[in-house]
Amino acid sequence: MHRLSAPFITVVSITGQCNLNCVYCYAHPLTGQHVPTSDVLRLVRELHDLGVFEIVLGGGEPFTHPEIFNILDGIFEFRERVSVLTNGTLLNEIACRRLAAYSSKRLHMRVQVSLDAIQGHINNAVRGCTDLTVNAIERLASTEVDLQIAAVVHKHNIAVAGQIIDEFYPRVKNFHFMNLMPSTKLRDNRRTADELCVDDIQLKNFFDALEEKVSGLPSDLHVSGCADYVREVDDVPRWSAPGCLAGITRCDIDADFNVLACSMAPEAILGNVRDRSFKSVWLSERARQLADMEAPLCSAAGRTAIAQCTDCHCSMNRGAR
Ligand SMILES: C[S@@+](CC[C@H](N)C(=O)[O-])C[C@H]1O[C@@H](n2cnc3c(N)ncnc32)[C@H](O)[C@@H]1O
Numbered sequence: 001m002h003r004l005s006a007p008f009i010t011v012v013s014i015t016g017q018c019n020l021n022c023v024y025c026y027a028h029p030l031t032g033q034h035v036p037t038s039d040v041l042r043l044v045r046e047l048h049d050l051g052v053f054e055i056v057l058g059g060g061e062p063f064t065h066p067e068i069f070n071i072l073d074g075i076f077e078f079r080e081r082v083s084v085l086t087n088g089t090l091l092n093e094i095a096c097r098r099l100a101a102y103s104s105k106r107l108h109m110r111v112q113v114s115l116d117a118i119q120g121h122i123n124n125a126v127r128g129c130t131d132l133t134v135n136a137i138e139r140l141a142s143t144e145v146d147l148q149i150a151a152v153v154h155k156h157n158i159a160v161a162g163q164i165i166d167e168f169y170p171r172v173k174n175f176h177f178m179n180l181m182p183s184t185k186l187r188d189n190r191r192t193a194d195e196l197c198v199d200d201i202q203l204k205n206f207f208d209a210l211e212e213k214v215s216g217l218p219s220d221l222h223v224s225g226c227a228d229y230v231r232e233v234d235d236v237p238r239w240s241a242p243g244c245l246a247g248i249t250r251c252d253i254d255a256d257f258n259v260l261a262c263s264m265a266p267e268a269i270l271g272n273v274r275d276r277s278f279k280s281v282w283l284s285e286r287a288r289q290l291a292d293m294e295a296p297l298c299s300a301a302g303r304t305a306i307a308q309c310t311d312c313h314c315s316m317n318r319g320a321r
């Protein structure tokens with residue numbers, strides 16, 4: 001199959017540290033180490049020069065990195081757009097002002113803050129520090145930062161996750177609802193997986209209710225979701241979920257510089273970019289082989305062993321490409 005000369009989106013983990021310990025997190029176990037700023041900038045520069053459209057900084061928690069603003073400053077010297085995924089808990093007033101300053105210079109600073117529920121007892125049970133996260137959202141919502149709230153949908157929040165929109169729209173206009181994916185942490189803890197997993201019907205009902213809510217609201221509200229389960233249930237694709245594109249249009253680079261087709265399949269390593277260029281890894285024979293695999297990589301890595309409902313939403317379309 002023809003291979004893209006570069007991925008469309010790449011998530012670069014800039015740290016192996018986090019101040020939370022979310023029960024489902026795919027980033028665990030973490031290295032505990034921050035990636036040196038010069039290495040992050042070299043890598044992001046190469047991704048930029050290759051034409052990667054969406055470069056996302058993740059982790060761990062990017063704002064535990066002591067040089068996060070040097071990294072952002074450095075990226076904005078050669079690029080006008082970057083995204084950061086964060087739990088928001090370290091975004092005090094000064095940090096929010098610094099993020100807002102990029103946007104006021106007409107740079108595209110996108111910040112995705114993770115929050116599973118506005119109800120503290122629900123969000124705290126799976127993530128933690130809800131008040132700090134909500135404070136950060138409120139601060140950023142009053143700036144020009146391109147803000148998105150992202151929630152993982154599971155048993156604890158499925159009845160109330162949609163209320164996040166009621167709480168923050170129209171101050172926040174972008175929301176993303178993801179279903180729970182088969183992380184190593186969940187695979188290793190079957191009990192937690194069972195406590196969190198929802199089934200296809202529950203997920204379909206959730207997205208149906210969300211669709212109804214969104215249809216009654218103005219068109220400046222953007223809601224995205226991973227809902228291939230809807231297609232599986234009634235064969236009607238109503239949400240944009242193009243199937244598993246791991247290693248085809250996207251990849252993740254972990255804090256050890258491993259290029260992964262998907263964080264859900266940490267064994268599916270395309271190569272390591274500590275001493276090699278990203279381009280040579282992306283265009284390698286190994287990367288081609290992984291991209292051509294018909295089975296979803298997460299299942300190939302033995303991840304179907306956990307509850308079926310935690311299988312990646314994307315996986316079912318892979319063979320149908
Ligand atoms: C690994 S975190 C890293 C960035 C930051 N620490 C945060 O929490 O946003 C990136 C995103 O992945 C989500 N996530 C983690 N584990 C997941 C899983 N098993 N299934 C679906 N999403 C998951 C988190 O909720 C978060 O939105």
Ligand code: SF4
Pocket residue numbers: 018019020021022025026027059060061087127
């Ligand atoms: S989801 Fe983010 S905040 Fe939660 S443990 Fe993982 S890296 Fe940390």
